[in-house]
Amino acid sequence: MLNWKHARTVIQLPLLAIAALIVLDGFIGPSNAPDNFAGVLPWVHWRGFVVLALLVFGNLFCMGCPFMLVRRPAKRWLPARWNWPAWIPGKWLAIALLIVFFWSYEAFDLWASPWWTAWVAVGYFGAAFAVDGLFKGAAFCKHLCPIGQFHFVNSMASPFEVKVREYTTCQSCTTKDCIAGRHDPATGRLVQSGCELYLFQQRKAGNLDCTFCLDCIQACPHDNVGIIARNPLDEFRRDANRSGIGKLSERLDYALLALVLVFGSLLNAFGMVGPVFRFERWLAGVLGLESEPAVLALVFIAGLVVMPAGLVVCAGWTSHLLTRSTRPLLPLISRFSFGLVPLGFAMWVAHYGFHFFTGALTVVPVTQAFLLDIGIDLLGEPRRELAALLSQSMIDMIELIVLQLGLLATLAATYVISRDTFGRPRALRGALPWAVLALLIFIAANWLMAQPMEMRGTFLS
């Protein structure tokens, strides 16, 4: 079924319809977020489904990404000739965009503005069209898309991976269609592209940068690629030379991306608890700042870059001392940073899961009101009392369990990284500082989730 040429399109089309609905309602619908599809569907449902899909499956939402439906026409209409510029390699631009996205979400209260949400969606379609129309391959996904980076990094914790079934088949394969693409033997025309993110199945390791786009599955003439269950810990066991990426210990940009997402999980929940508003107000007073975006910019740079960098340097340095290692410090820090990903992911699941389970049913009255407004009396009067899918105590319990599992997974990942780096006898000592850091993050996460929710747009004035 996944081999079928239009498999991905079938998943994308419903999501395209939903995106269109969000844009439409965002532009012409009610300005109150709770009454608008653009307030409800992206911020309550989509975010919830994304983390749940990553948790039980993998990168389902890149697979179904509606923005990628404009890629084929873009490649046909525009030149699509250029290589991605060498002076902005890897993930650096994506990291900057991700930080800008997290900051603007808070600074401009995107969740409260259906109109701006609609513009973000439109901008996304435009940017994907322009970038993939000008550059070769999947440049937008690989180097820009903040949503994609979220999926890529957190799918390290997912139980499924796109990978080869039999390595021996790859060894005897002469065409390598999974990367080169399949060509019509008669005309030489490309009939099925190979991996546009430049992941060569034979050397692909892990889920990073994989959009689950099915291209490789459909290109392989031996039906040797599939979506296969795995132990997520395999991501961390070896410092594999990953196809299209290289060794994680040598990729400072990927490590920083991972850290931004781990600490982003805390900062993104920051904006909805009372003590944080009081802190931000205090900070604004101390610095004499009157602009909220400026205060938030400081908070986000400090919280997403400066503090994480400081913490991992401390942890890495201590683990260096404890193991009396003579290896260079930076590769060690880069690699161990990925060990924190499962915990960060757990915090995303807890937070977005919270919004999803508290508000999933609000889509019912919004749909009812939408239909009534366009003159279709099919579902009756809006049942506005509908909101939560689960009781509050149930949701609290799920959050707690998820965070604990995340901590466990991070401890396990840290241990396997340490064992591979320092050898079994020194593995525990090498992992200890990182376990302490994980514990600190875990405590911060629990504290945040235990605060009564206080969703505010502004903290000054």
Added chain:
Amino acid sequence: MTLHRMLSRREQPRLLLLLIGVALVLMLASMACTRGGEESDAAGDVTMEIEITPDPPEVGPAVVEVILMDEDGDPVDGAELEIEGNMSHAGMEPVIVGAIGEQAGHYVSDGFAFTMGGDWIITVSGTLDDGREIERTFDLAGVSS
């Protein structure tokens, strides 16, 4: 050189399509807030104010007092009103209560409570005693928890 000449025959319809797409989006964007129509109630001559106790508002039971007046500043009595509180963030259960009419155009919420801290949107809707519909929305920033 004209645009006509710069583009090949194949490219012209594509450019047109693209322009139509962009125009459509801009048109939609400029039509903001027409569905639902918050300002479009039939009682434009009636003004509504609300007062909330405690002031500043905090989590817990609260009283929302609605005051209706006509153009001359005279009280409007006899309306049937409903008060709904929503968070500015989607996906939270709204608080919906009735309002009890007192004299002199005053209506008092029946059992209202702020269920959590943050920014609230208070919507008062209902019918006047002459049968016209009325609906007004008020932003309430920073209910403290």
